[in-house]
Amino acid sequence: xxxxxxxxxxxxxxxxxxxxxxxxxxxxxxxxxxxxxxxxxxxxxxxxxxxxxxxxxxxxxxxxxxxxxxxxxxxxxxxxxxxxxxxxxxxxxxxxxxxxxxxxxxxxxxxxxxxxx
Amino acid sequence: xxxxxxxxxxxxxxxxxxxxxxxxxxxxxxxxxxxxxxxxxxxxxxxxxxxxxxxxxxxxxxxxxxxxxxxxxxxxxxxxxxxxxxxxxxxxxxxxxxxxxxxxxxxxx
Numbered sequence: 763x764x765x766x767x768x769x770x771x772x773x774x775x776x777x778x779x780x781x782x783x784x785x786x787x788x789x790x791x792x793x794x795x796x797x798x799x800x801x802x803x804x805x806x807x808x809x810x811x812x813x814x815x816x817x818x819x820x821x822x823x824x825x826x827x828x829x830x831x832x833x834x835x836x837x838x839x840x841x842x843x844x845x846x847x848x849x850x851x852x853x854x855x856x857x858x859x860x861x862x863x864x865x866x867x868x869x870x871x872x873x874x875x876x877x878x879x
Numbered sequence: 880x881x882x883x884x885x886x887x888x889x890x891x892x893x894x895x896x897x898x899x900x901x902x903x904x905x906x907x908x909x910x911x912x913x914x915x916x917x918x919x920x921x922x923x924x925x926x927x928x929x930x931x932x933x934x935x936x937x938x939x940x941x942x943x944x945x946x947x948x949x950x951x952x953x954x955x956x957x958x959x960x961x962x963x964x965x966x967x968x969x970x971x972x973x974x975x976x977x978x979x980x981x982x983x984x985x986x987x988x
Contacts, residue, residue: 764922795975805978818975850920868976870923
């Protein structure tokens with residue numbers, strides 16, 4: 763168990779709909795990352811938050827948005843869903859602090875399976 | 880540009896044979912390199928990181944800055960090693976991971 767919790771584990775929704783994926787990072791971790799894993803694109807970095815602020819943005823579509831709340835949990839909002847958005851969405855967390863020797867490891871959750879029909 | 884290349888989509892070996900999963904990277908500074916393993920589309924688990932130079936489940940990886948490589952090796956493959964292996968790069972200690980496309984390792988009995 764990595765300590766990163768994601769809900770829901772599975773979600774089936776129709777095209778055009780909107781869903782919210784939730785992530786609770788490991789206790790004490792300030793950084794949260796979202797990744798999308800699809801069969802054709804592999805693992806794509808979407809966005810990173812650090813202590814409530816957006817830190818880095820990757821290949822995230824404009825239809826997608828995310829935020830990190832004061833209690834450090836994060837939500838990924840996916841709207842106007844298309845068939846191609848079907849994927850496994852991972853949340854990950856790390857301490858976010860500069861750690862000289864430990865490498866500041868990124869730990870992944872179990873993922874949320876999204877199927878758009 | 881930051882990039883991680885895993886040239887093999889699939890690597891199939893017999894149990895007991897040596898395994899080498901290739902990873903090359905492109906990064907202008909001093910990156911951190913990692914190997915993650917994923918069993919049956921479950922969560923990604925950290926296998927190795929170059930900073931700690933540890934050996935997990937018999938796997939080792941050495942960072943070769945001259946060849947910009949971080950190949951994963953195991954002298955004797957086991958059936959339970961069958962999984963997807965991802966090489967990843969991190970530009971700084973607080974940055975995100977850039978992943979390669981992954982290599983599926985299949986160990987046959």
